[in-house]
Amino acid sequence: MAQSLFKALKLRGACDIDVLAPGWSLPILERMPEVRRGVVMPLGHGEFGLGKRRTLGKSLAGEGYDQAIVLPGSLKSALVPFFAGIPRRTGFRGEMRYGLLNDLRPLDKAALPMTVQRFAALAAPAGTPLPAPFPMPRLIAQADNQPRLREAHALPAGVPAVAFMPGAEYGPAKQWSIPHFAALARSLAEQGFQVWVLGSNKDREAGEAIAAGNPAVRNLAGLTALGDAVDLLAMSAAAVTNDSGLMHVAAALDVPLVAIYGSSSPEHTPPLSQRVSIQTLRLDCSPCFKRVCPLGHTRCLTDIAPKRVLAALGELGLPCSAPASERSAAAVIPLVPSSLPGA
Structure with a gap:
């Protein structure tokens, strides 16, 4: 469902999109033409791993990213972009992420009832209507x-x-x-x-x-x-x-x-x-x-x-x-x- 976000970003202008995700999901990312590359998250679901997150963030610091968009609502998911020093770090309010994210948005669940809508909404400044027509996920088989x-x-x-x-x-x-x-x-x-x-x-x-x-x-x-x-x-x-x-x-x-x-x-x-x-x-x-x-x-x-x-x-x-x-x-x-x- 995150592909709708990637499509919405591309609609707003030329950009390169890298995705930090679990290793098992990389074959899906390879079939999304919007994604330049997948970056493996070395930690399993629920694993905090502060040291590994700091190391990964520092390794990404030289990539020159302008923005990080954090889709999960957990505190730990906001750590890597913070350690990478990415200037703009966007996401919805979640587990006490003040400071870790500096483009922090309130989530209106009534206005955005679907997960895919919430993802795509993060492509634009807060309060911007969703793109029309809505960008639907479309994978390309090999x-x-x-x-x-x-x-x-x-x-x-x-x-x-x-x-x-x-x-x-x-x-x-x-x-x-x-x-x-x-x-x-x-x-x-x-x-x-x-x-x-x-x-x-x-x-x-x-x-x-x-x-x-x-x-x-x-x-x-x-x-x-x-x-x-x-x-x-x-x-x-x-x-x-x-x-x-x-x-x-x-x-x-x-x-x-x-x-x-x-x-x-x-x-x-x-x-x-x-x-x-x-x-x-x-x-x-x-x-x-x-x-x-x-x-x-x-x-x-x-x-x-x-x-x-x-x-x-x-x-x-x-x-x-x-x-x-x-x-x-x-x-x-x-x-x-x-x-x-x-x-």
Whole structure:
């Protein structure tokens, strides 16, 4: 989602953009034409590491940066730009960052309800309206990597593929049930599609369960690097996903996408694309934003039937069929670029 910020900066004038980010995210940055280079953050999530942050900041001091834009709200995230002596250090108020940031902005959550809006707002002086049209994330797949991936994983080129992303790092309250994914995979296989399960090694077991007894499913979870997953998604005819990082990747590749929401909210972090069907039941108990269902039933996810998701794929243009009774209720109208506040 930070790519919308990078695009907004470029709209304001010529500039070079370097991004300090975790090492695992560099393949994503490589597929953003706005980014000159990625700089590896040597610390893990939640690690304070004052000495390492000071060393990294001092190493960047000679780069001549004019501005640093800090997206996280933590105190520690503001340390590297401060130690680097970057003249203008921009960010929203967070954990006592007075002095560390000298272009400190109040955050009006009502005016900027979406994370992507908050990022893009930091491209311009405080109070400036968001750019219109709103700059949407758009990744560029590495086309020369795609034939290699097909060969390495024996993926037939003549059969359209639907990508499944069954993982969600936050917890099971964001994960559509594996039996539902498996049932959907069977329906797609019967209609002539192959299914690629994408994710990390943590999703390997889920992929095996989805693939069990279904030769049309290829479980690639844990077998590909993040950059490879991006390039595989770009070759997919459509994708079905939980609210996850790969959901945003698929949206940024403009792949027709069914996004399934349970404990989280599509109003806060929607997939940013026009070819999206958001599936959410909006039960009284959701969104609860819990990792595990506090009521023990996870009905917000289990009550979304595979036939409903199949119908949503058909409405997005995938040549598949579902009962008419499912089609009429399949899709919740998604948040599209034209409906973003400030766009």
